[in-house]
Amino acid sequence: MFDNNPKFHPWLPFFALLRKEILRFWRVAMQTLLAPIVTASLYLFVFGATLGDRLSIVDGYSYAQFVIPGLIMMGIINNSFANTSSSLFMSRYLGGIVDLLVTPVTPPQFIMAYTLAAMLRGLLVGTVVWVISTMFTSLPWESPLLGILMAMLASFMFAQFGLIAAIYAQSFDTISMYTNFLILPLTFLGGVFYPISILPEPWAKLSCLNPLFYLIDGFRHALIGFSDTSYLVAFGYSGIIAVVLFVWAAWLIGKGYRLRS
Amino acid sequence: MNALNIENLQKSFDQVPAVKGINFAIKQGEIFGLLGPNGAGKSTTINMIAGVVRLGGGNITAFGYDVERDYRRTRKMIGVVHQEVVIDNFFTIDQSLKLHAGYYGVKDDPAWRHLLIDRLGLKPHLHKVMLKLSGGLKRRFMIAKALIHRPQLLILDEPTAGVDVELRHGLWDFVREINKQGITILLTTHYLEEAEEMCDRIAIMNHGDVIAMEETHELVRRLSTRQLRFRLAEPLVEIPTVLEHLQPNLKEDGRLLQLNLSATDNVGAILSLLCEQKLDICDMESDQGNLEEVFIQLTGINGGLENV
Numbered sequence: 001m002f003d004n005n006p007k008f009h010p011w012l013p014f015f016a017l018l019r020k021e022i023l024r025f026w027r028v029a030m031q032t033l034l035a036p037i038v039t040a041s042l043y044l045f046v047f048g049a050t051l052g053d054r055l056s057i058v059d060g061y062s063y064a065q066f067v068i069p070g071l072i073m074m075g076i077i078n079n080s081f082a083n084t085s086s087s088l089f090m091s092r093y094l095g096g097i098v099d100l101l102v103t104p105v106t107p108p109q110f111i112m113a114y115t116l117a118a119m120l121r122g123l124l125v126g127t128v129v130w131v132i133s134t135m136f137t138s139l140p141w142e143s144p145l146l147g148i149l150m151a152m153l154a155s156f157m158f159a160q161f162g163l164i165a166a167i168y169a170q171s172f173d174t175i176s177m178y179t180n181f182l183i184l185p186l187t188f189l190g191g192v193f194y195p196i197s198i199l200p201e202p203w204a205k206l207s208c209l210n211p212l213f214y215l216i217d218g219f220r221h222a223l224i225g226f227s228d229t230s231y232l233v234a235f236g237y238s239g240i241i242a243v244v245l246f247v248w249a250a251w252l253i254g255k256g257y258r259l260r261s
Numbered sequence: 262m263n264a265l266n267i268e269n270l271q272k273s274f275d276q277v278p279a280v281k282g283i284n285f286a287i288k289q290g291e292i293f294g295l296l297g298p299n300g301a302g303k304s305t306t307i308n309m310i311a312g313v314v315r316l317g318g319g320n321i322t323a324f325g326y327d328v329e330r331d332y333r334r335t336r337k338m339i340g341v342v343h344q345e346v347v348i349d350n351f352f353t354i355d356q357s358l359k360l361h362a363g364y365y366g367v368k369d370d371p372a373w374r375h376l377l378i379d380r381l382g383l384k385p386h387l388h389k390v391m392l393k394l395s396g397g398l399k400r401r402f403m404i405a406k407a408l409i410h411r412p413q414l415l416i417l418d419e420p421t422a423g424v425d426v427e428l429r430h431g432l433w434d435f436v437r438e439i440n441k442q443g444i445t446i447l448l449t450t451h452y453l454e455e456a457e458e459m460c461d462r463i464a465i466m467n468h469g470d471v472i473a474m475e476e477t478h479e480l481v482r483r484l485s486t487r488q489l490r491f492r493l494a495e496p497l498v499e500i501p502t503v504l505e506h507l508q509p510n511l512k513e514d515g516r517l518l519q520l521n522l523s524a525t526d527n528v529g530a531i532l533s534l535l536c537e538q539k540l541d542i543c544d545m546e547s548d549q550g551n552l553e554e555v556f557i558q559l560t561g562i563n564g565g566l567e568n569v
Contacts (some may be wrong), residue, residue: 008366027351102311102341103364104333232536255306261314
């Protein structure tokens with residue numbers, strides 16, 4: 001009856017955890033995929049169908065074309081963050097994390113599984129928002145490769161930030177504080193709805209400190225060819241922040257900070 | 262090789278010691294009971310073995326491997342049923358079991374999975390999400406989950422807390438069955454009668470220390486008091502002084518004499534003593550001590566022994 005020496009597959013823990021994380025958001029797709037897509041679609045409707053052709057704040061582009069890259073990026077950022085932060089925090093809060101701590105899942109596998117699932121969710125939402133946006137206007141896709149890289153970088157960065165937030169959070173309130181008082185303002189002030197070059201000083205310079213500005217600006221450059229700063233600066237700056245967040249998350253998880261007592 | 266070796270294990274939380282340098286070993290194939298009152302340090306010890314709590318000092322080896330250095334190897338060999346019900350409400354029993362096999366690096370074995378599902382009575386509920394399971398079913402699922410990767414050491418941290426009698430008996434039968442298949446069992450429970458019946462050896466913890474550890478029957482024999490009751494033909498007015506060391510007690514108007522025996526008292530010698538006193542004995546009854554009595558005595562809620 002009992003074979004107590006089954007073969008150990010070292011990468012199977014990673015794939016099982018990745019599968020679980022993907023199934024987790026897929027099972028509640030109404031909340032995790034459909035809801036953000038509906039929200040983004042409303043933005044698209046307001047800025048695309050109603051104001052899109054009547055406004056133009058950048059020469060050569062309709063307002064709809066200007067705003068759509070930012071809205072796609074918003075979807076990617078919010079959902080990548082939401083996936084890791086809610087999943088890990090719920091595991092901590094409800095005690096389910098113990099189920100993972102007793103298994104041979106390594107810290108790198110843990111981070112990779114959570115990150116890839118969050119990236120998948122963020123990129124899925126971003127892709128659907130882009131597909132819906134084609135109903136309102138077309139985007140020239142100046143640099144598809146840069147667009148894909150910026151989207152992946154943004155989802156990676158905010159997956160890491162979600163892990164960090166979930167580890168430090170003491171309650172669900174803390175998680176929503178990150179979303180409402182940090183990510184949302186930084187997104188809105190990061191140039192989703194306007195180019196920062198039209199801002200008076202010191203607001204234009206202050207906006208350059210906002211890491212989300214570079215993600216949105218670099219992505220917009222890739223999609224429509226317009227940007228406030230060089231795409232190399234945008235990619236480099238975002239890349240550095242992503243690496244810092246990754247090292248921070250890896251250090252916390254490797255140490256078992258607030259996961260193991 | 263022992264299934265588990267614990268040497269000088271220590272842990273403090275906010276400078277309050279929870280485990281104070283304990284030592285014990287569990288042999289392969291054994292059912293070992295780790296008992297103690299709430300806050301004795303049992304769960305902390307178990308959580309250090311399982312990897313949920315970092316070691317504060319000392320070391321633990323499972324099947325010869327260090328649980329911190331070789332954690333991938335040891336965790337694959339250990340299954341844990343936690344004290345708290347830990348489930349993932351998003352998934353069904355079947356999905357969860359498949360995922361859990363994967364977490365341990367073991368490919369899903371449908372035959373083994375179905376065997377666990379059948380033996381633990383989970384079959385009718387296989388496709389229900391966890392949220393809809395009753396407390397008893399969740400407990401049964403926890404055991405299936407801990408066994409899905411076919412561990413060599415199963416840790417049961419109060420697996421029957423809040424579980425009805427029928428299910429408790431069913432679970433213990435199953436534990437005995439898998440123990441016979443070669444799985445070593447480490448269990449904690451507050452049901453001392455069950456622990457006495459199940460465990461080959463027992464360690465009792467109190468205030469972070471192991472205060473007693475030996476084979477169950479020997480522990481009970483050595484530390485419990487046996488009681489002898491003699492029904493007398495003629496009422497006894499005064500207890501003979503030679504019986505004083507046996508804490509005698511007269512009941513039923515002197516017709517029932519009750520004596521308390523320690524492990525070293527010889528029943529034959531006591532009977533001779535009673536004959537010498539010319540007591541006319543009509544009948545005799547004896548009661549063996551039990552683990553509960555030993556437990557209460559050792560953990561010392563009313564000032565029992567500090568060390569044995």
